[in-house]
Amino acid sequence: MSENASRDGPADCGHTSLRTASTFRNVITPAVLFRLALGWGAFAAVLTAEPVLSAHLPSPLLVGVLVGITAVIIVCAFGVVAEAEHLAHRLGDPYGTLVLTLSIVLIEVVLISAVMLGPGEHLTIARDSVMAVSMIILNLVIGIALLVGGMRHGALEPNRTGVSSYLSLLVVLTTLAFVLPGLIGSDGAYGRGQEIPIIALTVLLYAFFLHLQMGRQRADFQEVSPRHSVTGTSDAVAVRRPPITEVLSQHRKEVGLRAVTLVMTVLPIVLLSHDMAALLDDGLDRAGAPVALSGILIAMIVFLPETITAVRAAHAGEIQRVSNLCHGALVSTVGLTIPAVLTIGLLTGQTVVLAEDPTNLALLGVTLLLSVTTFAGKKVTPLHGAAHLLVFLIYGLTVFS
Template sequence: MFKHVRKETPLLFGVVMAILLYGPAAFLFGDTFSLPIFLMLFVVLFCVMMAMSFSAVRHADHLADLLGEPLGTLILTIAVITIEVALISSIMLSGDAAPTLARDTMMAVLMIVMNGVVGVVLLVGGFHHREQEFNLRGANAFLTVLVTLASMSLILPKFTVSTSDASLNNTQSELFAVITIVLYATFLAMQTRRHRSFFVQPLAENASEGGAEHHSHGEANSILFHAVLLVGILVPIVLLSKKMALLANFAVGTWQLPAALGGVLIASLVLAPEALAAFHSARENYLQRAVNICLGSALATIGLTVPAALAISVFINQPIQLGVTNTDLTLLLLTMFVSALTFGGGRTNMLQGAVHLVIFVVYVVLIFDP
């Protein structure tokens, strides 16, 4: 009993933190913050939310072991993207969000996952195993839907003329939200039912090295146990995201930081556990799980974040700009092209990882020096 309680310490901290910040300590969140108070609140909130994110991924990972692929990885992806959507929604509903927040967050997720995480994963996997195999049909399915949704959501609004900026009018927003949900739901149906085999590690001569097994978080309990705790830990994360949103808005507005940093902060917070899971899978020569995590996260970001952001925009009558800048457009198109080449064959190596990391470094540099 004590062992289980000790493992759920992040959940306990999160519940206590939520009670305090919505109760006795609510006065700390006013219209402005002194630097010491801001730093204290930011560090504590960030650490608690990061710990809870890792705990959520631990339960999702156990469900992945119990349910098998691709359902396990799908649960992991949905859990993480739920945190991202909660953070973006909280900032948008606060009324002080920049109109480009959702766009910057989605762009940050795509760049971090498709270039940063994929680059490290392929480098690590190539270093330990020279070449690694994955299921080509699954990767092609991911990329087909991802390129379509990313183009519709982040590129097309830049060229529409129904508004004076890179946004959509209400009719377009409603239509795009519905189309995005329908296409993503169609993909999920294909992934979990009709073509489930597309997302399973192909048989290889080195399957006995541990690639077909994935037990990185100790002994698992029942499916119900992990499912209940996974949902339970997402609740305080969603509540605390509202407080983190206030801090993020204050920092960007007060110190004139690049607006894209808000998106990078959200993306880093929610992607760290998944990045670690992908890294661990590649090191164990189970590249398919890493591919499912990376491409699944990128796709879920577009498939879930775009409808949520557009729905909130229409509901509160606050336009959002989804069309990317010219610089980001170049990086996005380059990422799509290189990803198609990387996942267009059945094997990967270190060189492909290095190329993705170079694109990621360029993205980070251009945030601060566009």
């Protein structure tokens, strides 16, 4: 028996090596290598040329640099979308979309935290960033997705329990972030004694949500498919998939490699978008545009991979995946950003202003109410998408007012 085992051992190792090499070739394709080289090469070039870029560039050169960075970001964004779709296909929802969402959100949180820990005062950076992301995701991205999906497939049916879970958390988290500091805090910021319970409660709520989303409530975040009974009625049932543990045991090398590739492709997108912030501020200032527009454009660029993925999912009729990408991203953004910046404020003694002005609060309230009414019905339609887009256009008008 030992002789057979010794003969089988090298053969098994050989088969394992061949499978590993095949997996590596399937994941790390020439297109993937090109995008990684392009993204990180562009970031290295921007970092090297920082002394020149920080000077007063001629307007044509400034526009050229901004166009070049944007082009690199778009190429990398399509790479992120490709990896996200592979992971979503392999893992199923909500795990597939959760990898993409957490990758982008965690990097964004780290960069906001790095700005706060850097020189100068940044009292409202978290508020402005999260507010811009909220309006972009809840109105612009969802509006476009509902229009695209509705025009192609007609009315679409989301998993209402899952969407309701997202929106319930968003109502609570945005209230803690933008409303409560103006009511119980001082000058729009929580007091030192108030920050600790807010941090703890936010982290606990978000952790409990992730625990349920990846556990017993997983089916609430999966696509529903029509099931027709003998009476001709139709009920929505979640599409069943094998357990995540089984999928990971069979494809752990592929999943791990794709996850690392996704993160390594996302990272230059976020780094480049923040590096171009100063250039964009300069360009908008020369054009006479409001400075607040810069934050909105940067947020749109950072979440470009999720936007493309959400629109493609809507085009394929996967409306629950749209919700997982959009609502899930915003829950993660608020649930991670607010505790992070409040913790940094406590440790460094900085004041973190979170309370929003009445105009943005009114628009946020309308957005949340519209989101609830959009997904409360059995079907979502292109008309819902048009309503969300109108709210985003109104938000854009307030920026220029």
